Amino acid sequence: MPGRPVCVEGAWVDDVLLQGGGDDIALHLGRPVSRAELRRLVEEQQERLEAFGLAAAGTVAVRLPPSLSCIVAMLAGWRSGAQVALLDYRLTTHEVGQAVARLAPQLVIEPALDVSGTLRGFFDVDTRITPLRGGRPAASDHVLLQLSSGSTGPSKVIGRTAEGLLTEIDRYTRLDGFPRRGERTVVLASIVHVLGLVGGLLYGLAAGVQVVLPARQTVDGILKAVAAGEEPTTILGVPSQAAVLAAAQTPPRLPQLRRMITGGELVKTDVWERFTRGYGAELGVMYGMTEVGVIATDLTGSERPRLAPAPGIRVRVEEGEILLGLPGSPYVGLSDPKRYVDGWLHTKDAGSLDEATGLLTVHGRLDSQVSIGGLKVDLSEVEASISALPGVSEAVVVHGTGIEAFVMVEEQAAFDGIAGSLADRLAPYKRPRTLNLLTELPRTATGKPVRNAEILRAAVKSAAAARTAQLHAAGETR
Structure with missing residues (x-):
C-alpha cells in the first residue's frame, strides 16, 4: 500500500465532537461527565500519548x-492526528496477537489490570500504554481501523476517514426521528463497533445528545438507566437485547422512553409486538455494515420489513444483491477484489428494491443459498421458519454435510416438536438433517449470531458436557 500520511488535522475532534457548553452533560457512565471535563481528560491523555512518541500519522490500538477511559483514549488519539484501531476487549490473547500483527500499531492501550464481569455496561479502568517494536506509522489516510464482525468468516480490516465519519454523523442528523439535542441515548451496542460507536457515541457528542451507558445490561439495569433522566430517551442496541427487554413480565411505564432502535437482523414479530405493547414505545430497526455505517432505516417500525435508504446513500439491487455506491474501497490491505468494483460495494446481502416507493427489503445473506440434491435452498428461509415456531427463542441454520439447525428454546417440549412442525411448513429437502439444542447461541462481539459451523458444533459439545457434569453432580448428592 503506498504510504500516505493520515489526516494531520485533529481539529475535527474539537470542532465537532468536543464543542459546546462546558457544563453540558456529554456522557453518563454511573456519573455525569460534562463537556469541559471530557475535553480536559482528552487533552491530558493526548499529552500522555505524545510522551510515548505518538505523533501525527502515528498509529495506536485501543483495546x-x-x-x-476507552472514549478518552480514542478521542485523544484522533486529536493527535493519529490512526486509531479499535479492538474488542473480549478478544482472546491469541486473537489480539493476530490483530496486532496485522495492524502493526506503534502503541497499544489496554487495561492496567484484567477486567471481567458478565453484562457490565461499563467499567472503571486504569490504562497502560505499551510501545511496540516494529510498529509502523499509518500507511493510509484512515483515522479509524476496525475489524469486521467475522460472523461468517475471517475478519477484514476496514478503514474510515475523518471525512467518512463526519459524513455518517451528518447522515444521522438527517434521519427523522433519531435523537436530537437535549435528548438521551442509552447505548447498549458496543462502542468499539459501528452502531454504538458512530450512531451512539460520536453522533451523540456531535449533536448534543447525552450518551448513557447503563451500569448493567440487564432488564433492571437498562430500565434504571432510562428512568434516571426526564429527557426523551432512545435505546440503541441489537435484536437480542430487544428480546430480553420484551420478555419482561410487567414492564414499567416510562413516559420518557420514545423508542428502541436495533441494528442487525430484523426483530421477530412477536418480540416487536411484546415490546411495543409492553412499553408503549416504538421499536425500529437499522440496516448497516462496518464498511459504511448506517444504510437504511425504519425507525418507527411502521414499514416492517421495508427500510428507507438513509440520506446520501446510493443503493441498487443487481441480480438480487444489494450494492452500495462508495467513493473508494473501505478495505485496508489485502481483500477480495470482487467486493468493490467500479465504485460499488458488493454487500453479499440479498435484497429487493421497490421502485415505486424506493424502500429496500433485506432478505438475508446471499451465501445462505445452497444446493441440496440439485435443488436450491435458502437457509434464511429455513431459519425464519424455525424461529417462527412457538417456544423457539432464536435459531441459526448452516450448511455442512447437510442442513444443520442450532436452536434456543424456552422449554424442552418446544425443541421436541420442531421436526413435526417443520414437516407441515417446509419441503423435505429444506428440512434440517440435524437439530441441535443450545442454551445460548455463540455471538460475535457485536451481538450477531455466529454462523460458523465448527464454532456452533463446538458450542453444542460444550453444552452437552456441561449438562452431563450437572447430572453427574446431582447424582452424587443423592
Missing part, C-alpha cells in the same frame, strides 16, 4: 472495555 479497552466500554469505559470513560
Whole structure:
C-alpha cells in the first residue's frame, strides 16, 4: 500500500465532537461527565500519548472495555492526528496477537489490570500504554481501523476517514426521528463497533445528545438507566437485547422512553409486538455494515420489513444483491477484489428494491443459498421458519454435510416438536438433517449470531458436557 500520511488535522475532534457548553452533560457512565471535563481528560491523555512518541500519522490500538477511559483514549488519539484501531476487549490473547500483527500499531492501550464481569455496561479502568517494536506509522489516510464482525468468516480490516465519519454523523442528523439535542441515548451496542460507536457515541457528542451507558445490561439495569433522566430517551442496541427487554413480565411505564432502535437482523414479530405493547414505545430497526455505517432505516417500525435508504446513500439491487455506491474501497490491505468494483460495494446481502416507493427489503445473506440434491435452498428461509415456531427463542441454520439447525428454546417440549412442525411448513429437502439444542447461541462481539459451523458444533459439545457434569453432580448428592 503506498504510504500516505493520515489526516494531520485533529481539529475535527474539537470542532465537532468536543464543542459546546462546558457544563453540558456529554456522557453518563454511573456519573455525569460534562463537556469541559471530557475535553480536559482528552487533552491530558493526548499529552500522555505524545510522551510515548505518538505523533501525527502515528498509529495506536485501543483495546479497552466500554469505559470513560476507552472514549478518552480514542478521542485523544484522533486529536493527535493519529490512526486509531479499535479492538474488542473480549478478544482472546491469541486473537489480539493476530490483530496486532496485522495492524502493526506503534502503541497499544489496554487495561492496567484484567477486567471481567458478565453484562457490565461499563467499567472503571486504569490504562497502560505499551510501545511496540516494529510498529509502523499509518500507511493510509484512515483515522479509524476496525475489524469486521467475522460472523461468517475471517475478519477484514476496514478503514474510515475523518471525512467518512463526519459524513455518517451528518447522515444521522438527517434521519427523522433519531435523537436530537437535549435528548438521551442509552447505548447498549458496543462502542468499539459501528452502531454504538458512530450512531451512539460520536453522533451523540456531535449533536448534543447525552450518551448513557447503563451500569448493567440487564432488564433492571437498562430500565434504571432510562428512568434516571426526564429527557426523551432512545435505546440503541441489537435484536437480542430487544428480546430480553420484551420478555419482561410487567414492564414499567416510562413516559420518557420514545423508542428502541436495533441494528442487525430484523426483530421477530412477536418480540416487536411484546415490546411495543409492553412499553408503549416504538421499536425500529437499522440496516448497516462496518464498511459504511448506517444504510437504511425504519425507525418507527411502521414499514416492517421495508427500510428507507438513509440520506446520501446510493443503493441498487443487481441480480438480487444489494450494492452500495462508495467513493473508494473501505478495505485496508489485502481483500477480495470482487467486493468493490467500479465504485460499488458488493454487500453479499440479498435484497429487493421497490421502485415505486424506493424502500429496500433485506432478505438475508446471499451465501445462505445452497444446493441440496440439485435443488436450491435458502437457509434464511429455513431459519425464519424455525424461529417462527412457538417456544423457539432464536435459531441459526448452516450448511455442512447437510442442513444443520442450532436452536434456543424456552422449554424442552418446544425443541421436541420442531421436526413435526417443520414437516407441515417446509419441503423435505429444506428440512434440517440435524437439530441441535443450545442454551445460548455463540455471538460475535457485536451481538450477531455466529454462523460458523465448527464454532456452533463446538458450542453444542460444550453444552452437552456441561449438562452431563450437572447430572453427574446431582447424582452424587443423592
